[in-house]
Structure formats: C-alpha cells, structure tokens
Amino acid sequence: MTESVESLVCVHEKKLREYVSLLSSYEGKIRLTGPSDPEVLWNEHIVDCLHSVPYLPESGRALDVGSGGGLPGLVWALCRPDLQVTLLDSVRKKCGALGEMAAALRLENVQVVCARCEEYAVKEREVFHCAxxxxxxxxxxxxEYLAPFVTxxxxxxxxxxxLYVEEIKPMEGKWARLGLSAPEVHTYTAxxxxRYLLLWTKQTPVPKQFPRxxxxxxKTKWWR
Known part of the structure; x- marks a missing residue:
C-alpha cells in the first residue's frame, strides 16, 4: 500500500471493516462483487478503491456508475463524509442491498439511484464533480457513459x-470528441x-448526442 492509502486505513479501518463484513454477508444472497471471503474483499477490492480517494474533488458530488456492491462509492462515502456520493445501478436487488448497507453504516451522504446510466444522464447532465x-x-x-455526467x-x-493499454490505444488523440483530456495513468498493486487508475479531466461540454x-x-464506437 502507498503512504496515502495506509493513512486512510489508519483513520477509517473500523468502518471499512464493518462494510466488508456487510458485503461478505450479502454475497450469499446477491452476487455483488464475486468473492465473499473478507480478506479477499479487503485486499483486492477495498484497497483498490482506496487508491482513488486522493483524486476525489475537494467538495461537491461524486458518482459511482454500475456500483454493484458499492465499490468504489461506499468506500468514498466512508472516507469522505463531506462528499455527496450517488450510487447508480440498473439492478433493483443490488440497489436494495446498497441502500441497506448505507443505512447500516449510518451514511448520510449517500444516494442510491436505480436506473440505466444512458437515461439518468439526461436528467443529471454535467452536475457531478467526478464519476x-x-x-x-x-x-x-x-x-461514453461517464463523460456526460461530469462538470x-x-x-x-x-x-x-x-490490458488497459489495448483498450485505450484506438482512442488516442480522439479524447476531445467527448470533451476530455488525455488520461493520467497511476500504477499500484492491490x-x-x-492495477491502473486512469484519470481524465473534462475540458469542454460533451456533444449533445452522448450518451446514445x-x-x-x-455496438458502435464513438471514436470511429
């Protein structure tokens, strides 16, 4: 773990372990993340999400798309109670579990939304400080899913x-089509x-046709 992640664990470990316990118990009922072993959840999922916390905005709203078991959104909410975090998922059972976990963790800065991101982006366009x-x-x-949400x-x-290298190679030099900068890439282990954390900065508004x-x-790549 990096120094910044270690410091987050020192401050928030009790709450994060409580979240892991909840997540593990739900895995027997609903498939949220896959593994149910608490140590696997901690090492491969919680630590992974903690690496993104230093790059969150100083204030405002954050969005976790396809939240599933609340990763990274519930980790963000636990570590940053000053940040308003929206957990978006299209599966109603998962949204129910997310709401129950947020309540059990006594998180007042979490909103759970059950919707498709393509539809939700019409309502909440360019209102989040990160997604x-x-x-x-x-x-x-x-x-294409995330850029329309971000200010x-x-x-x-x-x-x-x-494998991210192969994923982003065809898009090189075309980021501006979605109003984005070229990505910063941060490497770490979990x-x-x-693991790799890719960060794009929104530079201009996204054209109205996105998301489609x-x-x-x-089906059809936006960069072609």
Missing amino acids: AARAVASADVLL VLGRVIAFKGP GEKE KIGMAE
Missing part, C-alpha cells in the same frame, strides 16, 4: 488491469495484482 466505474465495461464504453474541470475515473440510446455504446 467512476469499476469492472463495468471496456474503456471506450465507460467514457467541466471534473474528473472521469476508471479502474483497470494491465492484493498482489497490478441504450446498447449503442457497445
């Missing part, structure tokens, strides 16, 4: 493994796995 997704889709699809000068965050209708981001 992230973890284990949801390929980088090009994620960018100018806000951040888009993606958690990736080593549970002995090599449900399913279009996967």
